[in-house]
Amino acid sequence: MKELDFIDYLSKRHKIKKPVIRGIGDDCAILEYTKEKYMLFTCDMIIEGTHFSAKARPFQIGWKAMACNISDIAAMGGVPKYALVSVGVPRNRNMGFLKCIAEGVEALCRRFDVIVIGGDTNSSVKTVLNVTLIGEVEKRHVITRSGAKPGDLIFVTGALGEGKNKHLSFLPRLKEARILAKNFRISSMIDLSDGLAMDMNRLARASGVGARIYKSLIPLSEESEPVDKAISSGEDFELLFTASKDEARKIIMRMGKKGDLPVTLIGEVVERSLGVKLIGENGQLKPLRPKGYAHL
Amino acid sequence: MKELDFIDYLSKRHKIKKPVIRGIGDDCAILEYTKEKYMLFTCDMIIEGTHFSAKARPFQIGWKAMACNISDIAAMGGVPKYALVSVGVPRNRNMGFLKCIAEGVEALCRRFDVIVIGGDTNSSVKTVLNVTLIGEVEKRHVITRSGAKPGDLIFVTGALGEGKNKHLSFLPRLKEARILAKNFRISSMIDLSDGLAMDMNRLARASGVGARIYKSLIPLSEESEPVDKAISSGEDFELLFTASKDEARKIIMRMGKKGDLPVTLIGEVVERSLGVKLIGENGQLKPLRPKGYAHL
Structure with missing residues (x-):
């Protein structure tokens, strides 16, 4: 199954209606928010062996996961605001490894004024990181x-x-x-x-x-x-x-x-x-x- | 590093200010939304070998990932509305496997009137599924x-x-x-x-x-x-x-x-x-x- 097929499968089963302005199929989903603004939603999962090698520095893993998502918000003309970060790391990794992933996430949060509002930490055979990013965009600029x-x-x-x-x-x-x-x-x-x-x-x-x-x-x-x-x-x-x-x-x-x-x-x-x-x-x-x- | 340490690490670096009412530390994050309602955010990642075995039916994997998140929204007194679903599956899995995961997600979406507004599909050594769920709750009921x-x-x-x-x-x-x-x-x-x-x-x-x-x-x-x-x-x-x-x-x-x-x-x-x-x-x-x- 190609990526598009799975996303299509889900999107076909979901009739978009207000307040959802746009669902699956663009860089972000668009939701009615305030009088002047839309809310934007995007997620990206990055996995060891697929998106980065086992030798990648943990700081870079955190950085990349945030950066991909910020890029999606940018593509809609928006501004990133809030992030939820899920991570899976091998049990044999030490505390420093997880902390460096967090620092990579943090570095971009600081730079672009993003607040991490949620998280989930798990053990996993391979390192995996998912970021869901929520942004805003003026309706006239989307x-x-x-x-x-x-x-x-x-x-x-x-x-x-x-x-x-x-x-x-x-x-x-x-x-x-x-x-x-x-x-x-x-x-x-x-x-x-x-x-x-x-x-x-x-x-x-x-x-x-x-x-x-x-x-x-x-x-x-x-x-x-x-x-x-x-x-x-x-x-x-x-x-x-x-x-x-x-x-x-x-x-x-x-x-x-x-x-x-x-x-x-x-x-x-x-x-x-x-x-x-x-x-x-x-x-x-x-x-x-x-x-x-x-x-x- | 225990789960709490990682979440704490992130949360300590994020000063909560309006419109964020509550960040990391509860079942969901709370965001100012409309005059009467808050918006709720939660995420859960489930990973083969940690949260389910390699023998788990793909329908159940999709079901569980959605169910955990709906449970978090429930714990705040809210109603789930929108989901973003990221998935990683081994390359040797066939199309039916991915479709059954989607059907498990769908079954709960139909039951609780949740719309999938975003997704990401990847290849992964072990199956991994992350759901971010967005809900609403009346301010007086949170x-x-x-x-x-x-x-x-x-x-x-x-x-x-x-x-x-x-x-x-x-x-x-x-x-x-x-x-x-x-x-x-x-x-x-x-x-x-x-x-x-x-x-x-x-x-x-x-x-x-x-x-x-x-x-x-x-x-x-x-x-x-x-x-x-x-x-x-x-x-x-x-x-x-x-x-x-x-x-x-x-x-x-x-x-x-x-x-x-x-x-x-x-x-x-x-x-x-x-x-x-x-x-x-x-x-x-x-x-x-x-x-x-x-x-x-």
Whole structure:
């Protein structure tokens, strides 16, 4: 069973009705909250042997579990607020191990002003950590995967291709996401957890559109894998987003002026019937296939 | 590191301020929500080899993970509303295995009108399931661990001593908890996840009181272990609660009249300095020591 099948299985059995605005199928669930705000919910489980090796430092395990979730809140334009942290660790691990996991969690909590409001501790054969993160977003600023329109331009933050090196220590793009959400009309956004190919397809499917990505425009980090591999590699945790051409112009101007918004234009949104395609250096089109990181 | 140490470690680093009413340290965290209601948050992780054996039916694994969490919401007097479900399963398990876990989750969702709003699926060496459950409770009905007063009487729902047989299939005491919350002034409540001895001590510590439990009054189920063992055995998932003598009288009257509230009076709350004690058949007192189920 692929990941999507299990999530689909659950989501099909749950008719969404108010106060739930959006259930399974975006980076976060959305719930009616105050007059001006929605509440956001997301969870991520990371497991030894799947998301990190037995040699990973416990601080990094805690950091990563929080960072993945903050990235999901960022992708909706929101601000993280409260976390519930469940942990399973082998009996033979000492107290310092568990404390270092907690310190990794804490480091990001302090940085982004998140409060841990619940927890559960267990023994386990392999180390496993689950974080559920609750956030808030102004109703007028919320961003989903499903608002992209043909003609919109496609951007990505930062540079891709180094998830393998940075996945245990990356800083989620919360600051950038909030700048985008508060200052521009972002038509859709998703975080790149499973690679550009996979996540571009998710965004396109959720929006009912197609896309053209220009291979030569994809920003690669210094120690990136080759571009063809970088497209399919997961755990970049950069943000992929779309905006109308008018808004795109403003975003680019702001980027040049303030220098606090490292984004790159990589393509455009097209009609759904045109599919999701990668345009090579010599202009040929090929499908941008989701061969990305799949956990199952 | 014992469970409490890790949770304490996290909680000490988080100053609770509004809208958080209560963070770590009760069955659920409490958050300001609407004018009339609080929002409740709880999470539980269950792991193969710790909380269930490799032979457990996947339906039961899903059921148990949901049931533990519903029990925590019940202990606050609340109603469960939304769930986020993270799962890790071995790669060699087939699609049916994952589907049966989902069906176990679903069965309780249908019964208690819970919507799954988020999920995460992963591969894992051992099966692991984390549920975060979000609930609501009317502000005037919320019950915590910390309101017991000397002179209050102590009750328990149902019968104890069969957690070992029923922990994969128990029905959380949500209905009973709501009857209690809506019709009576319950001064404190906790669910018996780790055994009467452990959880009575937790409630007493949170309330700053002592307790006398009459051994001969403890209700045991038909296939219970001997009482001394039953006191320390976890996973009964019954509710332990306190009420003033006046309210206790009303509870007992209602129980006799309607038959929908199986509760038993087992003791009384005393001054903290008198400790938490078990009174034997011949009247001798001994400490009710928390030797209960500890996951780490």
